[in-house]
């Protein structure tokens with residue numbers, strides 16, 4: 001069985017190129033969302049604590065099965081730990097044998113950003129040039145790289161309640177060919193934006209901004225509110241927007257729409273991709289992707305990484321699955337080792 005650790009993944013992305021990896025990932029996601037009906041899907045299994053969540057996210061088709069372990073602990077960064085860490089597993093379904101165990105902290109950030117770009121492909125104005133991001137923590141730079149691959153972004157305004165997170169973000173974005181606009185408030189950051197990404201972490205319901213602060217035709221990618229009791233917007237704002245989600249049975253408990261009901265939802269993302277429903281129709285409407293992260297996205301990501309690892313001869317073979325001459329003699333493994 002293959003093990004992909006952080007160093008191996010970083011090597012894979014450096015050899016592929018971040019831009020090219022983002023494009024490949026977006027294409028895989030789009031292809032798999034288009035095959036929506038061929039997947040066995042379920043809302044993720046959530047274990048809830050007062051200070052965070054731990055989740056298991058399975059998804060499968062007739063060839064492969066995957067799951068991800070992921071947490072969400074908003075107060076972690078105060079103790080020098082990541083808010084989100086993850087690991088994933090990919091298996092073949094014919095015999096049910098695991099093929100790969102993989103780091104997924106970096107991959108979650110990459111796939112979450114690729115999903116944002118995919119949503120923007122169908123929902124943002126094609127000529128969106130000004131991107132705003134609220135919350136410049138661990139996910140932020142990934143979001144910008146992926147959005148830039150999709151939209152002609154020239155200005156980037158940003159705000160975080162933590163000035164050091166803004167400095168870190170500015171440092172990491174300095175080499176990009178965009179005008180960086182640090183802001184003193186959410187209101188300032190969003191005032192001229194065509195696309196707004198919200199990536200804040202707080203274990204509470206907040207309203208980052210109101211409907212009347214927006215220009216016509218703005219696309220909002222709301223990714224920070226992703227579990228029960230954790231939202232970034234008011235119900236009133238949602239009611240003014242064309243709201244798209246990944247998977248209603250999960251999002252109705254975890255997304256911004258938990259504040260209302262399913263009638264707030266215009267479409268699931270796969271319906272836009274397959275053409276069953278229209279994406280953006282004109283330059284005036286407000287569009288809103290209530291993205292919480294769905295297991296299919298991790299499935300697509302793990303498959304891509306597995307195939308790239310094979311092509312590039314990366315990854316370490318680890319002895320986690322017994323290889324036996326007599327599959328009934330499992331006990332023999334104990335004798336052999338001692």
Ligand SMILES: NC(=O)c1ccc[n+]([C@@H]2O[C@H](COP(=O)([O-])OP(=O)(O)OC[C@H]3O[C@@H](n4cnc5c(N)ncnc54)[C@H](O)[C@@H]3O)[C@@H](O)[C@H]2O)c1
Pocket residue numbers: 072074077083084108109112134135136137138139140159160161162165186199200201202206222223224225226291292293294
């Ligand atoms: N939808 C998804 O698929 C998905 C995937 C990964 C992470 N997330 C969520 O995205 C959020 C961000 O994740 P992260 O790993 O970047 O977390 P992080 O803790 O590294 O960063 C969050 C940032 O938000 C800032 N912040 C908090 N409240 C704010 C406010 N009111 N205004 C401005 N800034 C504010 C914090 O100071 C921090 O810098 C988390 O809530 C996480 O659970 C969602």
